[in-house]
Structures are given as C-alpha cells and as structure tokens.
Amino acid sequence: MSGVKVTALGCLSKLLKSLRAVPARPCSLAACSRKNTRNAALHPLWQSPLTIPGGTRQSPINIQWRDSVYDPFLKPLKISYDPTTCLHIWNNGYSFLVEFDDSTDRSTIVGGPLENQYRLKQFHFHWGAINDWGSEHTVDCKFYPAELHLVHWNAVEYPSFEEAVMEGNGLAVIGVFLKLGARHEGLQTLVDALPAVRHKDTVIEFDVFDPSCLIPSCPDYWTYAGSLTTPPLTESVTWIIKKKPIEVDEDQLEAFRTLLFTSHGEEERRMVDNFRPLQPLMNRTVRSSFRPQLGP
Ligand SMILES: [Zn+2]
DSSP, rough: OOHHHHHHHHHHHHHHHHHHOOOOOSSGGTTTHHHHHHGGGGGGSSSSSSTTTOOOOOSSEOGGGGSSSEOOOOOOEEEEEOOOGGEEEEEEESEEEEEEESSSSSSEEEEOOOOSSSEEEEEEEEEEESSSSSSSEEEEBBBHHHHHHHHEEEEESSSSHHHHHSSSSSSSEEEEEEEEEEEOOHHHHHHHGGGGGGGTTTTEEEEOOGGGGGGOHHHHHHHHEEESSTTOOOOOOOEEEESEEEEEOOOHHHHHTTSSSOTTTTOOOOOOOOOOOOOOOOOOOOESSOOOOOOO
C-alpha cells in the first residue's frame, strides 16, 4: 500500500517540477496557481471533506501501464447511442453536463467488463487552466489537458439513477482523454453551444447529438473499480478508460475555459481546474483489454 502512495506522490512531484513556483499541491483546484493565487480559494464543491473515510476504491487514479494486467476475457465494449435522446446542456457550476433521456434503453453500453446493460445519463468534461494538466486520471503520471466522462447507470438491477449511485455495480463511466492536436469536428457542435451556458445554472436545449463521435474507435481500454470523482464520491463506478485519446485544438480547450463557476451577478470566476486529485490505488488491479506493449 505504501508503494501505491509512493506512486501517487511520484506523480505529484512530477507535476510540481513542472510548476516551479508552487511549493505544494494542497488540492486539485489550487494546482493551477502558478501565476494566479486566486485559485487558492477552493471551489465550494470541495469545501466538504476531500476524502471518504475508509474509502478503498476512490477515483481518479494514476494508471501505471506496466502494472496493469491484461485480461483476455474482457470483451469489446458495445456502444449504442440514439442521438435523439440528447436533451440539454447544463452549467452546474463545476462543469457543463450534456444530459440524456434515460427513461428507456435507447442509449446504452454493454459488454466490456460489464455484466449488465447500462443507460447513458450524461456526459461532461474536466479540464485545466493551461494545457499541462486537466485530466483526472493519468497514465504513467502523464496528465492530459482534459478528460471526458460518459456516465451510465445499471437500469437492469436498479430502478433509478439515484439508487444506482449508491451501489457497487450501479454506474459505468467511460473516460476519454483529450490531447492537443487537430480540431475535433464532433466536439465543435458542442463548443458552439457553450456561450449560451457560460454562467452557473444556465440550461439550453441541445437535442440530437451522438456522443459516440467523441469516443475513439480503437477498442483498447483499461478498467478498474472506483468511485465518483465529485460528491457524493460513492464507490459505485466501473471505470472504462480508453487507451487512445481524441484530438482537440487549442481554441476548443479555450472555449471550455470561457465558462464560469459563477452565476449571473456574482464576481466572475473562470471554470478551470475542475478535477479531483489522484487517489491511492489501494488493493486494486487495473485490467487492460489489450496485450502489454513490449519494449520501452
Ligand atoms: Zn467526471
């Protein structure tokens, strides 16, 4: 277990080296404070305890490629989304959520590590103030500038999302890393809508969107048992982290950073660094659907 902590600290020190002027990383939301001490103020979401006492499967984690275990029994993940189940975009004061009609099995995932079919509830992103960090998960201590989470719930075993959130196999979240590169045409539809939800608590209609365009076609993924990364932090998530990132361009990331944590009339605070810090792996194994690479 101490080895795990060393790993998490290893990542931390790697990040801190890149920050030079920052003496410590007291929390995820202060990690960005290279130039801007205003970020030392915690987002209200994190004024409650940062950890779950006794938690043994918290997220996010660092995925150490060489420590992940290839599982030949892991199936390919089957994704089937109906674009007309898309409902709206909501700035909830921490990210923007694209929400779906989950009253029927029209947008679902099945297979992969999952024993049931799971329904799409919403997707959202986490991102940094600059491109050096922003993702919640890391791979071999590498941060990506942003990470997409597609949140699904087990409607076979539970009657509602709210009940599924409280159960060990209640949720399945697909994580996709965003890296800097070419403009992503699928994402652009979403980016074009963001000015309308700049402030906290604004909602706009956003019907007809197929988020499978945001998921890389490469079938490879890692999977592990974890938690929500925002309160209530319940240990209900089967994480499916895609190995291959998608490419987005600088303007698209900048559009995320024009959103606000704050409501109309409040002093404006930019929505950036909305990620939770790494959590210890504890007694968990990260499985991969693909054979480990040989060589460096
Ligand atoms: Zn998330």
